[in-house]
Amino acid sequence: MRVSFHATLRPLVGSREAEVALPAGATVRQLAQELVRRWPALGEHLLTPEGSLSRRVAILVDGRSVRWLPEREDTVLSGEEAVHLFPPVAGGREPRDYET
Numbered sequence: 001m002r003v004s005f006h007a008t009l010r011p012l013v014g015s016r017e018a019e020v021a022l023p024a025g026a027t028v029r030q031l032a033q034e035l036v037r038r039w040p041a042l043g044e045h046l047l048t049p050e051g052s053l054s055r056r057v058a059i060l061v062d063g064r065s066v067r068w069l070p071e072r073e074d075t076v077l078s079g080e081e082a083v084h085l086f087p088p089v090a091g092g093r094e095p096r097d098y099e100t
Contacts, residue, residue: 001077003035004084009057012041022079028066029053029073031083045087058086 001020005013032053036043045057053073059066061081069075
């Protein structure tokens with residue numbers, strides 16, 4: 001399975017993408033656990049202390065947020081999906097910057 005890392009997650013992995021082998025029937029949660037096993041620095045971003053998916057990173061499976069999939073983190077992956085990990089986005093202009 002190909003996993004893409006965006007923005008501030010890339011330096012933690014050292015790459016824009018990675019191939020991750022998972023057993024048949026693996027879930028999104030198991031994918032996150034495997035990513036943390038391979039790159040421990042992702043741990044605080046992907047998983048809560050209890051082992052659930054953290055809300056700090058958006059995980060998209062074939063363009064759909066895991067939060068909106070019926071089985072959420074228990075969604076079974078076939079290995080053919082495109083998975084993208086996005087950290088939170090912040091920034092932009094202060095409202096006063098728009099005044100004329």
